[in-house]
Amino acid sequence: MSQCVVEIENLVKRYxxxxxxxxxxxxxNEGEILGLLGPNGSGKTTTINCLLSLLQYDKGTVTIFDKEMKPEAYDIKSQIGVVMQNVAVIDTLNVYENVDFFCGLYIRDKATRKQYVEEALEFTGLTEYKKYKPKKLSGGLLRRLNIACGIAHKPKLIIFDEPTVAVDPQSRNAILEGIKKMNKDGATIIYTSHYMEEVEELCSRVVIMDHGKNIANGTTSELKSSLMNRETIRVNLPNKNDEVIKGLKEINHVYKVKEDGDDLVIKCDGGDHNLVHVLSYLTDNNIPFGHVSTELPTLNDVFLEITGKELRD
Incomplete structure (x- = not known):
């Protein structure tokens, strides 16, 4: 059974x-990549700041590595790496000096620190840029420097808050592959992002919060299975009529059929081989049709279903 690395119980924070x-x-749990998701203003950042003891909270407990987390709990903090959304590096120091500075907050031995800094630079692909000042780095390189500063001391728990915002696809891929490697090497990771495809790719479990509450928790498969709509089939059917629509609605697991221009959009609540059943009905009744596509629900669908589609500030 996996050890519980972080335990937050009944946390309340008021402003x-x-x-x-x-x-x-x-x-x-130990070894997880946990996706912590929520709309703007849902309480994610406040929760992370409480977890790190950067904010006082009104009620609840935060336990990390079986110890109560407190502002002065430096033994715990030395095992945590934090990579926040806003790049936090020192402009007057070069790449190597930045990583060395942040690593030095936890690693006092100079020889060990030098080894760790070199390994962090190699891991993030920054070795050839180690003499560059931050202002000379591209956005993707700055993000990778931010990561190197947060993980150089080899923490057991790493918190990533939107680490791929505003980077090119190559940099994003490098960052995601790096996170997978850290997890494979033993790090437990909390990952926040608004890019649902990243969360689906990385995370073994997802928690969705809104209005400060934990409103959904499970694997991506478990969360998707909670949706009524389990498959969407789109059929180009220029000569559709009420009789055709009625016949499609009578197919097992079809719960909704709606018109969209020349297409019919068919919603299914589960079952297997729904597309085969739809095409068989059309073929058996000599109903001509054009292109056909099918789509399974995504994490984005789950997120919008649970948190709503209204715009947030």
Whole structure:
């Protein structure tokens, strides 16, 4: 059984009359990449800051590595790496000096620190840029420097907050592959992102929070299976009529058929071989049709279903 690395119980954080985190609970197991998702203003950043003891909270407990997390718990903090959305490096230091500075906050031995810094630079592909100042780096390289500074001391728990914002596809791929490698090497990871395809690719489990609460928790497959719509079939059918639509609705697991121009959009609530059944009905009844496509639900569909589609500030 995996050890529980992070345990948050009944966390409450208020700002005056506003409840930012509302009796929130969360467990993160050793070796997981946990996706922590939520709309803007859902309480993710506040929760992370409480977890790190950067904010005082009104109620609840935070336990990391079986110890209560407190502002002065430097033994715990030395095992945590944090890569925040806003790049936090020192402009007057070059790449090597930046990584050395942040690593030095936890690693005092100079020989060990030098080894760790070199390994972090190699890991993030920054060795050839180690004499560059941050202002000379591209956005992707800056993001990788930010990661190198956060992970050089070889933490057991790493928190990534939107690490791929505003980077090109090559840099994003390099960052994601690096995160997979860290996890494979033993790091437990908490990952926040608005890029749902990244979360699907990386995370072994997902927690969705909104209005400060934990409103959904499970693997991506488990969350998708909670949706009523389990498959969407689109058929080009210029000569459709009410009788055809009625016949399609009578197919097992079809719960909704709607018109969209020359297409019919058919929603299914589960079952196997739905596309075969739809095409068999059309063929058996000599109903001509054009292109056909089928689409399974995504994590993005789950997210919008659970948190709503209204715009957030």
């Amino acid at each position: 005056g009359d506003k409840v930012a985190v509302d009796h929130f609970s969360l467990n993160v």
